Amino acid sequence: MSLRVLPVGDDALLVEVASGAAAQALHAELVRRRAAGLLTVREIVPAARTVLLDGVPDPVRLTSELTAAEIPPAPPGAHEVIELPVRYDGPDLADVAAHWGVPAHEVARIHAETEFRVAFCGFAPGFGYLTGLPPRYDVPRRATPRTAVPAGSVALAGPYTGVYPRSSPGGWQLIGSTDVVLWDHARVPAALLSPGTRVRFVAAEPVGAG
């Protein structure tokens, strides 16, 4: 895996790789090294093509360690699969179907047959950016964002699927909704989805019924 290490301020490093899959593999390896006591760092923050390491005691040394490191592919079954029951009844289902070139009920079938993985979190506590759909199913954001997207909305934008942990403004295409609580700060862990978690959406009603 080719990677590029960029210094960020005095005590952080941004490690850039070529693809989302490579970023997930790098993240998994860095988390493994920290758990094994081989890496001291305050934050490991994966994103689309990068992993940020913040609170690094010796960035120069870690840079050379990372540059020389062998990063294995992300272990496939390291995380349990979380199932999210979803009603595929979102207001943008027809628009997404048009982008995909399929009937609306096919959107539900294709989405529910895909195994997703949380690539990274951001935007709001507990909001995961889930990857798994093939690139031909990428969709644009809505031209006009909604001022309030309800909590539990299952939505698509670019290559990602996300579930809104709470009501917030948003420009993603809403294809369904779930009653599962994604974020509860009184729960341990607070976030249902964290980077690396595998996710399956389960149609709450038989696809095509009604």
Add this chain to the structure above:
Amino acid sequence: MTDRALSVVRAGALTTVQDQGRPGHAHLGVPRSGALDVPAAALVNRLVGNPPGAAVLETTVNGCALRPRSDVTVAVGGAPCPVTVNGRPVAWGAPVRVPSGAVLDVGSAVSGLRSYVGVSGGVAVEPVLGSRSTDLLSGLGPVPLADGTVLPLGPEPAPHARVDVAPQAAPPAELVLRVTLGPREDWFTAEAVRVFTTRAYRVSPASNRIGLRTEGPVLERALPGELASEGMVLGAVQVPPNGQPVVFLADHPTTGGYPVIGVVRTTDLPAAAQAVPGTPVRFVAVRRR
């Protein structure tokens, strides 16, 4: 058993509970949060005998007024301001005994923006992910104070080394922010990097706990388009499409898609937290330590 609590008589423009924040959860999209003027918050805790991690109140512009329900020691620091107890002037930047039922008034900042109120025992609202800080980006922690809010206090700390008055940095007339360039300075023209590190900016009134927004010469991009979202650090100087630099403060988002031209030294951020709108800002490039 006395009722260890504070009643909020006057909440002020924006008063929040702050401690050292909740670092370590950025990978879940949780901002670090915490007091913006870290040394001021630490000092008021020390003056009242609290441990450094105790929660204090962070005011904005016009202070607040509080009525303790038991005898407490308080100290006000950060932005200098008049302080009174039942209308009588008392010391700023020093421990003050406030009897049960008296009104402590923390007045409008004479200079700077944010005053810090330390109270013996600390503000003891329920922690969220290990911190009592209000995070204005994601809504974690207690909501900002409102008139009539009652805040629980922790137990009175053991008697402590007596400090009469402690020196504090004056809020800046000119804000000089030392920056290390990168990680995305190559997204800007060489001229933009030169402009960024030599020309004068001003603090924008749109600044808040999320970011210090600045106004000044537009920074031209060498590369068009948007960066794929990447992790953001405290002090990152993000440049949105309008070309005006934003310095990320404690409630900053954990990831972002605008390029970061440089990162401000953490030790310069307390001054940024006290810079009023209109304050001249200079970004000075420094080498990485």
